Amino acid sequence: MFRRRRSADDFAEEIKSHFELEADELQSEGLSEEEARRRARVEFGNAQTAQERFYLRSRIVWFDNLLHDIKFAIRQLMRNPSFTSVAIVTLALGIAANSTIFSWINSTLLDPIPGIEHTSDMITIMRGERSEHPTPPFSYLDFADLRDSTRSFTGLLAYHDDYMTITGSDKPERLYGALVSSNYFEVLGVRPILGRSLESTAPNERLGTAEAVLGHGLWQKRFGADPSIIGKTIQINLHPYEIVGVAPEGFQGCKSGIRSELWIPVGMDSQVWGEGRRIKDRGTFWLNVLGKLKPGVDHRQAETELNLLMRHLVEQFPDAHQGPNMISSDPLWRSPFGVNVYLSGTLPVLLALALVLLLLACANVANLLLVRSVARRRELAIRLSMGASRWRLVLQLMVENGMIAMAGGGLALLLTTWTAHGMPAFLPTTNLPLTMNGSVDRTVLLATIMISLLTAAVSGVLPALRASSLSPMSALKDEALSISGGIHKSRLAGGLVVGQIALSLLLLVCAGLFVRSLQSEQNSNPGFDPNHVFLAYFDLRPTGYSRAQGIAFDRQMLTRVKSLPGVQSVTLGDFSPLSFTIHSNIFEPEGYVPGKNESMEVDRGEVGPEYLQTVRTALIEGRDFTDSDDDRARPVSIVNKALADRYWPGQNAIGKRLHIAGRWRTVVGVAANGKYRRLVYDPAPLVLIPIFQSYQTFQVLYVRVAGDPLSYGSSVERTIHGLNSDLPLFSETTLSANMRIGNAFERIAAAVAGSFGLLALILAAIGVYGVVAYATKQRTHEIGIRMALGAGKRDIFRQVLGRGLHFAGLGLVLGLMISFALTRYLRGMLYGVGTADWLTFVMVAILLCVATLIACFVPARRAASIDPMQALRTE
């Protein structure tokens, strides 16, 4: 309840009137006026005190105190700029580490699908075996049946995303778009800012309606934000669509970290990608499905219901559902579709490391504060003896520390506005529409402030309690007699240093493990030679070539590029390794009986003649594809060793047949194993088929050259444009650069953990230096006496150094124990290195020892060079 409080003036007035009344009364009892006044005052006691107590009762006092404390704190901090700046920078680094990682988490895991409502009610639905790189799990017919019968969801939506090209103008533009179910925007809660969604296409969902919703960016870039765009026509892959809506800014589709810019009805599949078969076939799985849960339904119940419905479908259509059909669901933040599947494992671990770094920074600042509080003993003692309560002193010190932390937080925020955008630096130039990035928004701002306050509390509370626990008498006396009663007696300071060394060891071990894992990943044999290979991506669809024309174009291109000087061999593929572009298919190996619910999905690449020779994958048996593996020849395939060993163990794979991509194909070659998805995966079974026996318009030209591959860019481009001047090459890169996309997440982890480790090392060294140097300075007198009594420089040197090593030893033991206990949680993130990798542990321990030694060396030398006479005289 709000109550107007009495003013202090009003109270003073009342007391004044009391004096007058009392004096009047005393006078009437016979005292003189003067005496009466005096007596009235004496009787009352101390009026000043009464007014002060009245003032203290009012609640505004704490605020006045706080203002006073803040002013005082700023004065104190300004007086000692070196302490203040070191403390601020230390905390800023620790806080920035956290706010940076948090900004990444905030815009990826916490906002998996930007621009939608009810993120927490949405789940993604998976059918079959779980994997980090699942293919879309549902056929259109299964999806439609599930959507119509489920009771757990307010809506189920489906989409299929891939590249599309805007045609019909001088400048064809290739972009990522999605075929979507008619309820797509409604389930997501995304309302177009112009026009309407695709809901009205529902009755005709299967046959398709030629309508499109544009992404906000596309509308702005390509159409100049034309407000009358609705009703106009856009040509996509040579087919016209009516533009019916524009999506709001920020909305980029349903796949985390991947930006779609165009949405068209799912029934248009045949017009976009010429796959008219997919929408009718219950056994072709090509749709990703998301659902919005009904209020009160949790994802387990939904999963159970979908499993029940799915079982009915499997019973009804067993032929279409031969693989595993278990349904599972995930919240969006760790959806297996999109970038989050990789980030959801990495980023939380990095945040944990950042917290450890912050703890380390706090320990450093706590040590600085301890040192400072010793220097301020006299001031604190005087304030205590003047009647300040201990609580007031603690508050004052905490306010000072709060100021440091807030300044550190401010600096950290400044840093974060820069580092938040650091994620794309780890991605090579790629034609994937990746959008993973961080930014500083209100949530990050609030989190940074919270972290800063937490930092202030963690780093400040122990030193403040300790500083204020002195008894004024002894402190003043101590100060007067000697300055040696200081910090070197403090177990707290020693404990902090030991803790620092332990924590930095933990961070360094993690950094070491990540870096070693990345190294062993990069040194691992991918199964091909990525050096000296030039890649060019292009899409023949906008040219309007028929299949025969396209194949003719390809042949000509291969011949011409091969004849360029310096070119050793050249081939084509519908993917490039280790860049998330390889496809997978259900296949059937001859003579192999799959187990019940065994997944028969296998990686499949379409490649041109001399593929194995061009990427230098060893041929174990049989032959490479040649120019004549086309429609006129019999259908053939090459498998890798992993496939042959798994499906035809102990048999000769050459001559066996397998059914994939609609045909039976004879195996003509067995290639060595290679890695196609990520370096950290074990080599998986692979089927290669000749591109001229299948034909994809999306192609990658591989050119093996002598020397720097990128220097061939212009001549290759000229050659291709000599054949068709309109064909856009939308990405020119090298095989080795391009495959860096495949380990971007490991490089992020290694780079971040590595820089945290480095910072930790520096902080620990500064911490050790600070404490040893200060303790040595405090003991100048004692060292002087020792030397006067005959101790040599060497003894003193050894003693100070020994002190530092004592800390280091304890810290290392503690740190090793913590690390052994904790690194096992990194298991899933490491490749080719164990979580208890002794080499990493030993190297890190040695590194820390050396750093500690160096940090102790300077004060030890200073101590050894003390002149005993002078040391004794200064006391």
Add this chain to the structure above:
Amino acid sequence: MPSLGRMPSQDNPDDRIALLQGTLDLLILKTLVLGSRHGQGIARSIQRQSEEVFFVDHGSLYLALQRLEDKKWISAKWGVSENNRKARFYSLTAKGRQQLVEKTSEWQRLTRAMGLILDGRPSSEEV
């Protein structure tokens, strides 16, 4: 209240008893039963009625008045005293009156119990 302390001697202020926490509130309420008074009048009245046993610390008195006013047991307004001085007059509210009854009986139970323990008999004959 015969057994609360020795009889006072006016000349020795040490013999006056500092008020126990909480008793001051009760005394203020009691003083105001007969009508509104200003702070100085309340102090005088308490001292006089306790036959000068109680020493009223005026600082505490005014804080107590403020406290009672905050609790809405008493209300205050500025007025003019009999001898034409400006003064702040306090009077009991209905809530204050009710509190007085409660506190009084509480107090009497306490003193009776104290008397039983200290003297082996109830301290106050009126109870």
